[in-house]
Amino acid sequence: MVRPRWQGLRPSSQRQFWRRWDQVVALIAATNLTWIIFDISYVPLRNFWLHRNLYPLPSMSVVVPLPWLPDVTRFYDGVKGIAPHRDTQIYIKHFEELDQAANRDGINSPKSQQLRLQQLVLTNQLIDDNPFVSSGNAGTLEKLKNRLRARAGIDASKEAAKHLLSNEYLNELDWQQERLFWQEKILPLVATNYWRAINENGQPVDHAWRLDIPFQLLFLFDILLRAVRLKRRFPGISWRDALLRRWTDLPLLLPFWRLLRVVPVTERLCTAGFIQPEPLRAVISRGVVALLAIELFEVLTLRIVDALQGMIRSPLLPQRIRSLRSHQSVGQNDQNELAELLRLWLPLLLTQVGPGMRPQLLALFSHALQRSMDGVMVPAPLKGLDVIEKAESELSRQLAAGMIDAILDLSRNAGDSLGRKDLVLDQLGIDTLDRFWEELARTLEQGPVLERSQVLIVAFLEEIKRSSFRQLRDQGGVDELISELDGLNFSSAKTQSKPQA
Numbered sequence: 001m002v003r004p005r006w007q008g009l010r011p012s013s014q015r016q017f018w019r020r021w022d023q024v025v026a027l028i029a030a031t032n033l034t035w036i037i038f039d040i041s042y043v044p045l046r047n048f049w050l051h052r053n054l055y056p057l058p059s060m061s062v063v064v065p066l067p068w069l070p071d072v073t074r075f076y077d078g079v080k081g082i083a084p085h086r087d088t089q090i091y092i093k094h095f096e097e098l099d100q101a102a103n104r105d106g107i108n109s110p111k112s113q114q115l116r117l118q119q120l121v122l123t124n125q126l127i128d129d130n131p132f133v134s135s136g137n138a139g140t141l142e143k144l145k146n147r148l149r150a151r152a153g154i155d156a157s158k159e160a161a162k163h164l165l166s167n168e169y170l171n172e173l174d175w176q177q178e179r180l181f182w183q184e185k186i187l188p189l190v191a192t193n194y195w196r197a198i199n200e201n202g203q204p205v206d207h208a209w210r211l212d213i214p215f216q217l218l219f220l221f222d223i224l225l226r227a228v229r230l231k232r233r234f235p236g237i238s239w240r241d242a243l244l245r246r247w248t249d250l251p252l253l254l255p256f257w258r259l260l261r262v263v264p265v266t267e268r269l270c271t272a273g274f275i276q277p278e279p280l281r282a283v284i285s286r287g288v289v290a291l292l293a294i295e296l297f298e299v300l301t302l303r304i305v306d307a308l309q310g311m312i313r314s315p316l317l318p319q320r321i322r323s324l325r326s327h328q329s330v331g332q333n334d335q336n337e338l339a340e341l342l343r344l345w346l347p348l349l350l351t352q353v354g355p356g357m358r359p360q361l362l363a364l365f366s367h368a369l370q371r372s373m374d375g376v377m378v379p380a381p382l383k384g385l386d387v388i389e390k391a392e393s394e395l396s397r398q399l400a401a402g403m404i405d406a407i408l409d410l411s412r413n414a415g416d417s418l419g420r421k422d423l424v425l426d427q428l429g430i431d432t433l434d435r436f437w438e439e440l441a442r443t444l445e446q447g448p449v450l451e452r453s454q455v456l457i458v459a460f461l462e463e464i465k466r467s468s469f470r471q472l473r474d475q476g477g478v479d480e481l482i483s484e485l486d487g488l489n490f491s492s493a494k495t496q497s498k499p500q501a
Contacts, residue, residue: 018229019272025222026268029252032215033265036258039208043080047137047192049073081197081205087131088193091122095187099179107175108167116165123161126190135194144189151181209255219252305465312457317450318441354411358404365400366393 042049050073054064077083098115105111132140145157152160152169163169170178197205227242248267251260269275311317444450 022268023272023274025218026265026272026274028215028218029261029265029268030274032212033261035211036261039079040259042076043082046073046082046194049076050192051188077194079207079211081207082194083197085131085135085193085195087126087129088190091126091190092187094119094122095182099183102175102179107170113167120162120165123165124158127157127161132193135192135196137192140189140192144186147185147189151185212255212258216253216255219249223249223252302465305461309458309461312454312461317454318445321437321441321444351412355408358408361404362397362400365404366397368400 048054049069049071052066052069052071054066055062073082094115098112098119101109101112101115107116127141127145130138130141132138145160148157148160148164149155152163154160154163164178164181199205223243223246226246227239230242230245231237231239249264251257252264254260266275266277270277444453
């Protein structure tokens with residue numbers, strides 16, 4: 001039984017399985033690409049992941065907290081070989097001891113005063129040693145010193161720290177308020193510092209390849225599986241060609257240049273039907289093609305006109321004209337194309353095109369004859385009579401009909417004779433054409449016409465070249481061309497959508 005056209009073809013279970021498999025692998029590949037982007041950007045963005053604060057305007061102290069983001073630094077620091085820096089950790093722990101002693105015994109207790117003095121020493125040591133350089137955060141120390149200066153109102157950072165931890169300053173303020181400055185402004189900057197291990201090759205330790213191996217094994221299995229599927233579908237293809245068909249999947253297996261995986265991942269997502277890149281591809285290709293079309297037209301026009309100018313300027317122009325003779329212009333098939341073309345077209349024009357234009361030619365010649373007879377054959381006093389005007393019209397029509405019929409009969413007979421194979425006529429026509437080229441070349445060589453003609457033709461071509469480029473500039477750029485293409489596409493779509501009458 002024949003399947004109706006409106007009934008879709010139900011895919012087989014095997015086809016559905018492979019489609020689901022391709023979709024799952026595409027999603028895994030997209031997940032792997034997302035993780036790779038996170039892994040590459042983790043170290044430069046570690047401060048963001050540590051505090052989960054967004055600074056939309058770096059020049060201003062505007063902070064957008066993102067507490068809903070997980071603290072990934074707890075487990076991902078180990079993947080990148082990152083460990084807390086010893087000096088900064090000592091600084092943070094010592095401040096916690098100072099805070100506990102101040103809350104328990106008071107900020108002016110002997111224990112708290114001793115801890116404050118040690119905290120000042122650690123702060124001065126932090127400013128002198130700048131341990132942030134090892135983690136690539138040298139600018140963090142400048143932020144820390146600027147905040148100390150702004151808080152104390154003193155230009156020197158060490159003097160500012162001494163003032164903020166002094167008895168005079170803390171006696172005037174509540175420690176519960178002052179501790180917030182240290183916990184929210186100073187300690188988060190200190191906590192961004194870290195130490196990263198170095199392997200035997202002198203490179204920072206990075207264990208991300210261990211997480212990437214399962215993905216690479218899956219991708220390798222899928223590539224081999226696709227090659228097997230292609231081999232089963234086209235048995236004539238070799239295994240090498242079947243594997244080379246998947247050359248775009250090579251970045252999925254490389255441990256370096258991992259961002260290149262965006263190419264195979266995009267291809268897999270398109271094949272699986274998750275994304276449709278056609279609109280974006282059409283926009284990009286249209287802009288590129290429009291730009292290349294304008295550039296290509298300009299280059300071709302310039303090259304063609306320059307070639308014509310060079311040919312016209314050449315003193316060998318008469319020899320080029322002589323080369324048009326039949327014995328020098330015979331093609332590869334030993335046939336004179338120009339003579340053969342004239343033998344085909346002249347009978348066509350004389351026997352078919354000319355007789356088909358008889359009504360138009362008759363009206364044209366009749367009107368021309370009637371205009372030429374005005375005031376010649378009939379005196380002026382008799383021109384107003386209807387009988388005379390009808391007689392003139394009839395006479396001119398008959399004369400024109402006779403002339404046209406005679407000319408058309410002559411052309412028809414000439415066309416019939418030219419259409420028949422006549423070796424003598426062909427030879428006479430070729431000799432006449434050869435003599436024409438020979439006489440034209442000889443005349444140009446003898447007189448001053450050649451140089452003057454060359455100057456005039458070259459100037460004419462130069463004007464064509466300049467006017468064509470000027471016209472291209474006046475027509476607008478790529479944006480105007482794309483807008484015009486869009487308008488033509490929309491107009492054609494509206495025209496096709498109209499119902500047929």
